[in-house]
Amino acid sequence: MPIEQMNISLPPKMARFIRGKVKDGQYTNASEVVRDAVRHMQEAEAARSERALLADFEVRLPRPERADIQRSVKRV
Numbered sequence: 001m002p003i004e005q006m007n008i009s010l011p012p013k014m015a016r017f018i019r020g021k022v023k024d025g026q027y028t029n030a031s032e033v034v035r036d037a038v039r040h041m042q043e044a045e046a047a048r049s050e051r052a053l054l055a056d057f058e059v060r061l062p063r064p065e066r067a068d069i070q071r072s073v074k075r076v
Helices: 012-023 030-059 063-075
Strands: none
Touching: 012 030, 030 063
């Protein structure tokens, strides 16, 4: 996978947080911390999108089918 370099500016508190993750051995460098954070943001955004699509789909269903789905989801 190609890597693109970026130069970012962070408030001191965020920079300390990132350095702390590296120092504790959770990541090997600051880039790994940022990549992991971005991956989590991408996953959260995808999940929000999926929930919105499902909600839109559910609203279009007749009421009995909608109730069946809601009961199924509560069981999970």
